[in-house]
Amino acid sequence: MISLILEMLSYPFMVRAIIVGLLICVCASLLGITLVLKKYSMIGVGLSNVAFASLSIALSFDLSAMEFSFPIVVIAGVLLLKYSEKYKVSTDTSIAILSCVSVSIGVTFTAITKGLNIDVCNYLFGSILIMSRLDMYISFVLGIIVLISYIIMYNKIYSITVDEDFARASGLNVDLYNTLITILISTTIVIGMKFMGSMLISALIIFPAITAMKIFKSYKNVVISSVIISALSLFIGITLSYVFSSPTGASIVIVNLVIFLISSIVRRFLNE
Numbered sequence: 001m002i003s004l005i006l007e008m009l010s011y012p013f014m015v016r017a018i019i020v021g022l023l024i025c026v027c028a029s030l031l032g033i034t035l036v037l038k039k040y041s042m043i044g045v046g047l048s049n050v051a052f053a054s055l056s057i058a059l060s061f062d063l064s065a066m067e068f069s070f071p072i073v074v075i076a077g078v079l080l081l082k083y084s085e086k087y088k089v090s091t092d093t094s095i096a097i098l099s100c101v102s103v104s105i106g107v108t109f110t111a112i113t114k115g116l117n118i119d120v121c122n123y124l125f126g127s128i129l130i131m132s133r134l135d136m137y138i139s140f141v142l143g144i145i146v147l148i149s150y151i152i153m154y155n156k157i158y159s160i161t162v163d164e165d166f167a168r169a170s171g172l173n174v175d176l177y178n179t180l181i182t183i184l185i186s187t188t189i190v191i192g193m194k195f196m197g198s199m200l201i202s203a204l205i206i207f208p209a210i211t212a213m214k215i216f217k218s219y220k221n222v223v224i225s226s227v228i229i230s231a232l233s234l235f236i237g238i239t240l241s242y243v244f245s246s247p248t249g250a251s252i253v254i255v256n257l258v259i260f261l262i263s264s265i266v267r268r269f270l271n272e
Contacts, residue, residue, distance in 0.1 A: 004239070004242075004243070005239075008238075008239070008242050013131065014238070014242065016131055016133070016135075016136045017131065017195065017238060017248065018234075018235075018238060019136065019140065020131065020135075020136055020139045020140065020143070020191070020195055021195055021234045021238065021248075021252075022231060022234060023139065023140060023143030023144070023147070023191075024139070024143065024188065024191060024192040024195055024196070024201075024204065025204055025208075025227075025230040025231055025233070025234045026143075026147060026227055026230060026231065027143055027146045027147055027150070027184070027187075027188045027191075028188050028192065028201070028204035028205045028208070028230065029204070029205075029208035029209065029212075029226040029227050029229070029230035030147075030150050030223065030226070030227065031146075031150065031181065031184055031185045031188060031205065032044075032204070032205035032206055032207075032208060032209035032226065033161070033209045033212070033213075033219075033222060033223060033226055034157055034160075034161045034181060035185065035205060035206075035209070036206060036209040036210060036213070037161050037162075037209075038160075038161060038164070041202075041205065041206050041209075042095050042202075043077070043080065043095060043182070043185065044185065044189065044201065044202030044205040044206065045095065045099065045202045046080060046094075046095035046096075046098045046099050046102075047073055047076060047077050047080075047185070047186055047189050048189055048193070048200075048201050048202050049098065049099040049102040049103050049106075050072065050073050050076040050077075050098065050102045051069055051073050051189055051190060051193045051201070052102065052103065052106045052193075053072075053102040053103065053105040053106035053109075054068060054069035054072040054073060054106075055068075055069055055106070055193065056105070056106035056107070056109045056110045057105075057106070057109050059110070060109045060110060060112075060113035061113070065193075065194070066135060066138055066139075066190060066191070066193075066194070067138070069190050069193065070142075070187070070190045073186045073187075073189055073190050074183055074186040074187065074190075076098065076102075076186070077182040077183065077185065077186035078179055078182055078183065078186075080094055080095070080098055080182075081178060081179060081182045082179075131194050131195065135194060138191070139191040139195075142187050142190070142191045143188075143191055145187070146184050146187050146188055149180070149184055150184065153177065153180065156172060156177050157177065157181065158219060159172055160172065160174050160177055160178065161219075162219065185205070188201075188205075189201050189202075192204065195248070195249065196248075196249040196252065196253075197249045200249040200250065200252075200253055201249075203252075203253040203256060204230065204252070204253075204256075207229075207233075207253070207256035207257065207259075207260055208226040208227070208229045208230040208233070208256065209222070209226050210260065211225075211226070211229050211256070211259055211260045211263050212225040212226035212229060214260070214263040214264055214267045215263055215267065229256075229259060230256075232259070233252055233255040233256045233259060234252055236255045237251040237252030237253075237254070237255045237256075238251070238252070240255070
């Protein structure tokens with residue numbers, strides 16, 4: 001096992017994948033708890049489709065995918081939140097509209113400019129081979145910013161996650177912090193779209209959170225266990241991907257699914 005790990009670490013692209021992947025997993029798992037508890041978990045799916053559209057446009061005009069997609073996904077996330085609040089439209093409805101429109105725009109741009117014969121699978125489902133050194137640096141900086149922001153706002157995030165009405169009554173600017181959370185999750189999706197793929201990044205947001213909630217009831221314990229589960233899934237998934245030459249993003253999602261199923265079975269037996 002140790003020899004396998006050393007062999008993996010001898011490749012620069014594997015080191016980049018582990019560093020970036022760990023940051024993405026930690027950020028996604030932390031923010032995922034808030035989204036799941038607030039029943040906003042599908043927002044990750046909507047924004048990942050926006051990431052696909054922006055990525056398609058970037059590829060069509062030979063632009064940097066990450067730099068081009070970052071402001072678009074962030075703006076889309078904020079507008080989605082504001083639109084749902086202002087017009088009292090359910091979040092699910094807004095996300096469904098956003099997803100359909102985004103995928104349509106992405107496919108249309110690809111068809112018109114490059115043709116549908118272009119290989120977009122790496123961007124849809126992720127590939128550690130397309131991550132450059134620059135991508136790693138950008139992802140690392142953005143990931144650190146997300147992580148530090150979460151730590152600074154932890155108490156505020158906890159308040160609006162557990163009881164938003166009480167937080168609002170206490171004088172907390174709930175709308176502001178909801179917007180900041182949306183910006184953080186949008187940033188996480190952007191830095192994860194090359195690693196996990198725009199279609200699979202939302203799984204990193206949802207699975208660790210719901211798995212941790214199956215095991216623990218305390219918010220603090222859920223936060224800690226979610227990060228551990230996410231990191232463990234990353235290392236196992238990357239290892240399986242290396243050994244069996246399977247897609248990295250898909251392997252990590254499958255590992256997350258297996259851990260979730262095991263925790264559900266164990267939880268059921270303990271309750272009997």
